[in-house]
Amino acid sequence: MTDALLSLAVDLVRRAGALVVAGRASAGAEVTTKSTPTDVVTEMDRAAERLVVESLRTLRPGDGVLGEETGETWGTTGVRWVLDPIDGTVNYLYDLPAYAVSLAAEVDGIVAVGAVFNPASEELWTAIRGEGAWLGARRLRGSPVTSLDQALVATGFGYGTDRRRAQAVVVAALLPEIRDIRRFGAASLDLCSAAAGRVDAYFERGLKPWDLAAGGLIAVEAGLLVTGLSGAPAGEDLVLAAPPALHAALHGRLVALRADEGP
Ligand code: LIP
Numbered sequence: 001m002t003d004a005l006l007s008l009a010v011d012l013v014r015r016a017g018a019l020v021v022a023g024r025a026s027a028g029a030e031v032t033t034k035s036t037p038t039d040v041v042t043e044m045d046r047a048a049e050r051l052v053v054e055s056l057r058t059l060r061p062g063d064g065v066l067g068e069e070t071g072e073t074w075g076t077t078g079v080r081w082v083l084d085p086i087d088g089t090v091n092y093l094y095d096l097p098a099y100a101v102s103l104a105a106e107v108d109g110i111v112a113v114g115a116v117f118n119p120a121s122e123e124l125w126t127a128i129r130g131e132g133a134w135l136g137a138r139r140l141r142g143s144p145v146t147s148l149d150q151a152l153v154a155t156g157f158g159y160g161t162d163r164r165r166a167q168a169v170v171v172a173a174l175l176p177e178i179r180d181i182r183r184f185g186a187a188s189l190d191l192c193s194a195a196a197g198r199v200d201a202y203f204e205r206g207l208k209p210w211d212l213a214a215g216g217l218i219a220v221e222a223g224l225l226v227t228g229l230s231g232a233p234a235g236e237d238l239v240l241a242a243p244p245a246l247h248a249a250l251h252g253r254l255v256a257l258r259a260d261e262g263p
Pocket residue numbers: 084086087088089090155156157158159185186187188204211
């Protein structure tokens with residue numbers, strides 16, 4: 001079953017990816033905003049979501065769907081698809097090649113398969129729970145780095161000014177203690193980059209289920225710990241993705257900095 005779900009996810013992220021790349025040049029013509037004037041959504045976000053949702057309704061009519069732009073459609077099969085049609089929409093608008101179609105399938109509430117496709121780089125990240133994580137045909141194993149002062153750490157920021165102010169305090173405190181920070185602007189790709197060892201760890205406060213679902217499974221299947229803080233699961237309060245050798249040290253600092261609290 002999971003092989004079939006992943007095959008469908010890969011087909012859909014590739015098709016949606018082709019659509020958004022084809023429409024990128026004109027995407028800026030119809031931009032609206034959501035939570036703040038910088039939290040943008042384009043007609044291509046909506047078009048890509050329509051493509052995936054309508055395909056799922058045709059091919060798997062009893063499944064549920066949670067899409068960033070259209071919300072929740074309840075199903076009866078125990079399978080729920082979790083979709084971010086363009087993760088990294090600001091990058092997409094600016095033609096920065098770090099945006100992705102992110103699609104996961106949950107079975108009975110547990111993410112079972114995930115596919116993240118960056119159509120600008122044509123990189124496809126996949127995972128099936130219990131069967132490993134892949135970038136194309138390359139098996140992913142995360143980073144071998146074991147000390148925080150050697151760690152290249154990815155993070156991201158919310159759109160609200162109060163939250164950004166609080167997140168800046170956390171980053172400023174960490175910066176002297178680690179190799180460096182990277183801020184790519186798409187959570188799914190941050191998680192995939194951590195899975196591939198392109199960064200050594202990733203954390204962010206404020207991720208939605210569609211940001212986390214597919215990339216979180218890919219990171220877990222690459223051998224990373226993907227958690228919240230102080231025993232909490234990874235979620236909107238905080239996501240920390242790191243190899244076991246790094247997780248405890250970064251976790252301790254994020255707890256001390258109360259990175260999962262505040263606006
Ligand atoms: C993005 C996230 C990213 C976050 C950005 C933005 P969007 O999602 O993937 O991690 O730092 O601020 O929220 O809005 O491009 O779908």
